[in-house]
Amino acid sequence: MTQTAARLLQLLSLLQTRREWTGPELAARLGVTVRTVRRDVERLRELEYPVVASFGAVGGYRLQAGGALPPLLLDDEEAVAITLGLRSAAQGAVAGIEESAARALVKLQQVLPSRLRRRVDAIDTATVSLAGPAAGPMIDPEILVVLAAAARDGERIRFRYRDKADTETSRLAEPHSLVSAGRRWYLVAWDVDRADWRTFRVDRVTSPHPTGMRCPPRELPAADAASFVTSQLARSRPARHVVLRVHASAAAVTESFRVRPQEIEAVDAQTCLLRTSADSLEWTALRVAHLDLDFEVVEPQEMKDLLAAVGAKLLRAAGNPLPARPTGAVDQG
Secondary structure (H helix, E strand, C coil), X not given: CCHHHHHHHHHHHHHHHCCCEEHHHHHHHHCCCHHHHHHHHHHHHHCCCCEEEEXXXXXXXXXXXXXXXXXXXXXXXXXXXXXXXXXXXXXXXXXXXHHHHHHHHHHHHHHCCHHHHHHHHHHHHHCCCCCCCCCCCCCCHXXXXXXXXXXXXXXXXXXXXXXXXXXXXXXXXXXXXEEEECCEEEEEEEECCCCEEEEEEHHHEEEEEEEEEEXXXXXXXXXXXHHHHHHHHHHHCCXXXXXXXXXXXXXXXXXXXXXCHHHEEEEECCEEEEEEEECCHHHHHHHHHCCCCCEEEEECHHHHHHHHHHHXXXXXXXXCCCCCCCCCCCCXX
């Protein structure tokens, strides 16, 4: 690297660390004259870095927000801190940014020096969270990085996979996308040995390693990866349908229960039918139990029985068990 190029990188790094620098301050840090600083600032502007100057007795320079993000120059401590933060976010610590965090983590860990990787791993190993158990299976961020990089680079990858029957097999696949689905991550990939598209739960993937073999892009049999995962999950877990009569307007139920408008049928101004589906009646029971509106179950009978059992359990926990039903009692209605 030439002396001028090295100085420009150092200047860019300084401009990223503080809101504003005076010309003499930058000159002292770089070991050059103020005139050289002015020339270097012009070179950065020619490279489309938005460096602006303020006028006055001394004058100053600052890097302002532009149309694109300039390359960030990080010191060791900053790189370690960002990597740890991205690992946490990629595992779902902040809802909605997991996929973006995984992509950023791929980019950063590709250029992270080995000495910093060791520091990150040491902090990860020695850190214990006071938070409760995870809502879903924990994902190894290193596995996310390897899978995401293979999908980005169009590279075949080998890994071990444990299916829902706890059978482990070796897989050769061409990763297409990673899909974050709430508590779980899924890999959408072309399974080379089975000559078909597959979804793999990432928490069941171990020992992934790239093969070095490039593969041409393949067209998904769906609009996008998220749609493909949704259809695959629906096929593997038949939905259970529930109909509720809710004593509230259709608009109120749509807002409170956060369902699609087509799942609501207005009966009158103060009553509607809610038709919803889920792969688990237990999950639906939890949702309707938190519905701050009066309702009755229309169907199925299993939902009525489930809510009755949950209600009796909660009453026992509160010290108010249901009275015993008289022998021979018959339900009315």
